[in-house]
Amino acid sequence: MAEILIQSAGPGVTVQDQGRPGYLAQGLSRGGAADRLALAEGAALLGQAADLAAIEIAGSFLTLEATAPVRIALTGAPMRALCQGAALTWQASHLLPAGAQLQLSGSRGGMSYVHVGGGIAADPVLGAASAHLGAGLGRMLAAGDRLPLGTDPDGPTGRTFTPLDRFDGGLLRMVETPQTRLFPEAEHTRFTETAFTKDARGNRMGQRLTPAEGEGFGLPSGLTILSEAIVPGDIQITGDGAPFVLLSECQTTGGYPRLGTVLPCDLPRLVQAPPGAILRFRFVSLDEATRAERDEATRRAALSKSIRPLIRDPRDMPDLLAHQLIGGVTRGDDLDRSAP
Amino acid sequence: MPEPDDMPPLDPPSLHPLGVDGVLIRFGAQLSEGANRAALAFRAALEADPPEGTEETATSLTSVYLRFDPTGTDHARLQAALAPLLDSRDWSRAPLPGGRRLWRVPAAFCTDLAPQLEEAAALAGLSPEDAITAICAAPLRVQTIGFAPGQPYLGELPPVWNIPRQTGLTPRVPEGALAVAIRQMVLFSVSTPTGWRHVGQTAVRLFRPEADDPFLLRPGDEVLFHPVARDEFEALRDRDASGGAVAERLG
Numbered sequence: 001m002a003e004i005l006i007q008s009a010g011p012g013v014t015v016q017d018q019g020r021p022g023y024l025a026q027g028l029s030r031g032g033a034a035d036r037l038a039l040a041e042g043a044a045l046l047g048q049a050a051d052l053a054a055i056e057i058a059g060s061f062l063t064l065e066a067t068a069p070v071r072i073a074l075t076g077a078p079m080r081a082l083c084q085g086a087a088l089t090w091q092a093s094h095l096l097p098a099g100a101q102l103q104l105s106g107s108r109g110g111m112s113y114v115h116v117g118g119g120i121a122a123d124p125v126l127g128a129a130s131a132h133l134g135a136g137l138g139r140m141l142a143a144g145d146r147l148p149l150g151t152d153p154d155g156p157t158g159r160t161f162t163p164l165d166r167f168d169g170g171l172l173r174m175v176e177t178p179q180t181r182l183f184p185e186a187e188h189t190r191f192t193e194t195a196f197t198k199d200a201r202g203n204r205m206g207q208r209l210t211p212a213e214g215e216g217f218g219l220p221s222g223l224t225i226l227s228e229a230i231v232p233g234d235i236q237i238t239g240d241g242a243p244f245v246l247l248s249e250c251q252t253t254g255g256y257p258r259l260g261t262v263l264p265c266d267l268p269r270l271v272q273a274p275p276g277a278i279l280r281f282r283f284v285s286l287d288e289a290t291r292a293e294r295d296e297a298t299r300r301a302a303l304s305k306s307i308r309p310l311i312r313d314p315r316d317m318p319d320l321l322a323h324q325l326i327g328g329v330t331r332g333d334d335l336d337r338s339a340p
Numbered sequence: 341m342p343e344p345d346d347m348p349p350l351d352p353p354s355l356h357p358l359g360v361d362g363v364l365i366r367f368g369a370q371l372s373e374g375a376n377r378a379a380l381a382f383r384a385a386l387e388a389d390p391p392e393g394t395e396e397t398a399t400s401l402t403s404v405y406l407r408f409d410p411t412g413t414d415h416a417r418l419q420a421a422l423a424p425l426l427d428s429r430d431w432s433r434a435p436l437p438g439g440r441r442l443w444r445v446p447a448a449f450c451t452d453l454a455p456q457l458e459e460a461a462a463l464a465g466l467s468p469e470d471a472i473t474a475i476c477a478a479p480l481r482v483q484t485i486g487f488a489p490g491q492p493y494l495g496e497l498p499p500v501w502n503i504p505r506q507t508g509l510t511p512r513v514p515e516g517a518l519a520v521a522i523r524q525m526v527l528f529s530v531s532t533p534t535g536w537r538h539v540g541q542t543a544v545r546l547f548r549p550e551a552d553d554p555f556l557l558r559p560g561d562e563v564l565f566h567p568v569a570r571d572e573f574e575a576l577r578d579r580d581a582s583g584g585a586v587a588e589r590l591g
Contacts, residue, residue, distance in 0.1 A: 024396055024398035024405065025396070025398035025559065026490055026554075027486045028490075028547075125549050135489045135549075136549070178357075178366070226368075226370060227486070228400040228402075228403045228405075229398060229400055229405035251486070251487050251488070253484070253486035293411065297411045
C-alpha cells in the first residue's frame with residue numbers, strides 16, 4: 001500500500017475529513033476540515049469522493065514524500081509548493097513521483113489542504129479519520145509519521161479550477177440567534193458597521209476578532225444565559241467584549257451570549273482570511289440564508305464541471321523544447337507525466 | 341429532587357431558529373426539574389419519530405436542539421412539524437425516556453484527591469464528613485452531556501449546594517474529577533481548567549473512543565456515588581477504564 005512519509009511538519013498539520021456528525025448529544029462536536037469547501041474542491045480536482053481524508057495545514061509548513069507515484073491536489077489558502085525544485089501551481093492537481101520531496105511553505109495564514117488520490121486511509125475512530133484535538137482524537141502530524149493511502153480511482157493530473165474568492169476577507173452574512181435581541185439595537189448597528197481583523201488567537205475551535213476601532217460589545221451587565229446548544233458560525237461575545245466566532249471543533253454547549261450566526265457557506269471566507277484582512281458582518285433573513293446555502297450546495301455539487309486543464313505559461317517553463325507545444329500551450333500535465 | 345407535582349408551572353416552551361440549519365426548543369430560561377425533564381422527554385419523542393429532514397437532535401439542560409438539512413427542508417416546515425408535538429402535552433410532567441440506567445460510581449474524598457472539599461463544604465455550611473454524606477445520599481440525574489465528550493452535568497443537589505463557581509480557574513483537574521457548583525456536579529471526561537470546585541475523584545473514563553460504546557453515560561441516566569478509601573480507589577484506577585462503575589436498568 002502506498003504511503004505518505006512526513007519529513008517535517010509545523011504546528012497545526014492534521015488529517016481532516018468531513019468530521020463526525022451525530023454526536024452532539026454526547027458532547028462531541030462534528031469537527032472535520034475547517035474549510036469544508038476546500039475538501040470538495042480537492043475531491044473535484046482528483047475526481048473522487050468528497051468524504052476522503054486530506055491533510056490540513058493551519059498556516060504552517062509541511063514537507064513530505066510518497067512511497068509510490070501519487071496524484072495530489074493542492075487547495076485552500078495558497079502556499080509555495082516545490083517539487084524537485086519546480087514550482088507547482090496551487091488550486092491544481094499534479095503527479096508526485098515516488099520519492100520526490102514536496103515542500104509546502106510560505107503560508108499567509110488560513111488553512112491549506114493537500115489531497116491524495118484515494119485519500120488518506122487512516123483508521124476511522126467514531127466513523128472518521130479527522131483529528132479532533134479538543135476531544136483527544138488523533139494528533140498533529142510530525143516528522144516520521146507514515147500515512148497509508150486508499151485506492152486511487154485514477155484519472156488525469158494537471159487540472160485546475162478557479163476557487164470561490166475567499167482569501168482576502170470580505171463580507172460575512174449572519175442570521176439572528178435566540179440571543180440577538182438581548183443586545184441593544186444600537187449594538188447591532190455598531191457591530192455591522194465595524195471592520196474586524198483576525199486576532200492571532202485563533203484555532204480550529206474558533207477565531208477571535210479585533211475591531212478596528214471602538215469598544216467591545218456586550219450585554220447589559222447582570223444578564224446571564226443558561227448554557228445551551230452552540231454551533232459553528234456562532235459569534236460569541238466573551239467577557240471582554242471581543243467577538244469569538246466558533247469553528248468546526250467548537251464545544252457543543254455554551255453560555256456566552258451570541259450576537260449572530262455566520263452562514264455555513266460564508267465560514268470559509270472567515271477561515272481563509274489572512275492576518276490584517278478586513279472582515280465585516282451583515283444580518284440576512286432566514287429565507288435569504290436558506291437560499292444562499294442551497295445555491296452553494298448546488299455550486300459545490302457541480303464543481304467537477306469547472307475543472308479545466310492546467311495551462312502553463314511557456315515563459316515559466318525552464319526547457320521549452322522538452323515539451324510538446326500545441327499552438328503555444330501544452331496539455332499542462334506533461335511535466336508531471338515526464339517526471340522520473 | 342422534587343417530584344414533578346411539586347414544581348411550579350413553567351413558562352410555555354418556545355421555538356427559535358439556531359443558525360440556518362437548526363432549531364432550538366426551550367423549556368425554561370432557568371434550570372429546573374421540570375424543564376430538564378421536558379427537554380429529555382421531548383428529545384426522546386423526536387428521536388422516536390423525527391420530522392422530515394432531521395439530521396440529529398441533542399439536549400442541553402433545559403432545551404433541545406434539532407439540526408436539519410437546509411437543502412431538503414426549511415425553518416417554516418420544521419416549525420410547523422414541531423409545534424403540534426410541542427403543544428400535545430405538558431412535557432415538564434412527561435415520563436423520562438426509557439432505557440435509562442442507574443450507575444453506582446466509587447469516589448475517593450481523601451484530601452489530596454479532593455483538594456477543595458473542605459472549602460466547598462464550608463460554603464454549603466457543612467462539615468467535610470457531612471458534605472460527603474450529602475453528595476452520596478441520593479442518585480443524581482445526568483441532566484445533560486456537553487462541553488467535552490461524554491461529560492455529564494449531574495443534579496440537582498439540595499439547596500445548600502447553591503454555591504457559586506470560583507472567580508478564578510483551577511489550572512487543571514484530572515480526568516474523573518468530581519466538581520461542584522450551583523447545585524450541580526460535573527464529572528470530568530478530560531483533564532481541563534475549571535471554575536468548579538474539585539471535591540472528589542473517580543477512576544471512571546467517560547469517553548473511550550476505541551470502545552464499541554464510546555460514551556459511558558447517556559442523558560437521563562442516574563449516578564449514585566459511594567465513598568471508597570484511597571487504596572480501593574487506586575486498585576480500581578489500575579484495574580480498567582470502568583473505575584468500578586456498575587449499571588442497572590431503571591424502570
